[in-house]
């Protein structure tokens with residue numbers, strides 16, 4: 001029997017970077033959390049304790065901040081691709097790099113309701129956290145880059161337009177059938193781009209808007225059907241998207257029984273339970289989707 005090193009990667013997780021653009025009195029801010037990891041032949045480091053192949057995680061973190069100053073940030077997908085290529089170039093033992101970035105939105109404080117907002121005072125608000133996971137394999141002519149972008153922390157609720165009935169029943173089934181319920185979720189969506197020749201910001205805005213529109217407009221017979229409809233709309237409108245994956249808790253809202261108090265409850269008062277929750281996960285794919293390669297490498301929580 002021999003013991004050998006299995007798959008491994010190493011890097012700096014969750015460097016929290018705030019970049020202020022202050023070329024004019026009207027500042028712009030970006031708020032990013034960046035994680036990087038290198039993979040390849042790092043046997044010496046693990047087995048012999050020899051660090052000659054290792055670009056320190058501290059250096060990876062420094063690079064994130066230095067590049068933000070030197071090159072600017074731009075779309076998170078471009079920033080991640082630039083960092084991944086750089087780390088591979090700097091580290092001969094690496095044959096791949098993974099860079100994950102999430103970005104939270106800030107908006108200008110609108111003091112007088114005029115709409116322009118303050119020049120340098122901001123409030124954390126906006127819909128969702130934008131994410132990307134970039135995996136680059138190889139270098140030079142063998143280089144392959146994969147981009148999986150997404151949105152998370154989107155809490156959605158519709159107060160009608162949702163039914164759930166016709167399900168299997170067995171001796172443990174107590175759930176009442178309903179043709180009018182609250183549908184609510186904290187959406188996580190990640191979509192894989194087919195290539196990297198994409199207007200990342202425009203694509204993100206469009207996919208986000210489409211997801212919200214579909215959630216609102218689909219008359220739901222199950223969260224499963226709503227997710228599928230959301231994914232279908234994204235794939236129909238975005239040829240550059242190969243597949244989209246969802247993870248969505250079904251945030252149950254139970255009708256409170258007010259009969260003991262002599263009150264009717266015509267779908268007006270609910271108990272919002274936080275646990276347990278249904279968890280619906282689905283992937284919607286083109287049947288001719290390109291090979292994902294390492295695109296989903298170490299992306300957490302997916303089927």
Ligand SMILES: O=c1[nH]c(=O)c2[nH]c(=O)[nH]c2[nH]1
Pocket residue numbers: 164175221222223224250278
């Ligand atoms: O949209 C739903 N999907 C389910 O699979 C399910 N199961 C359940 O109990 N309630 C719901 N709701």
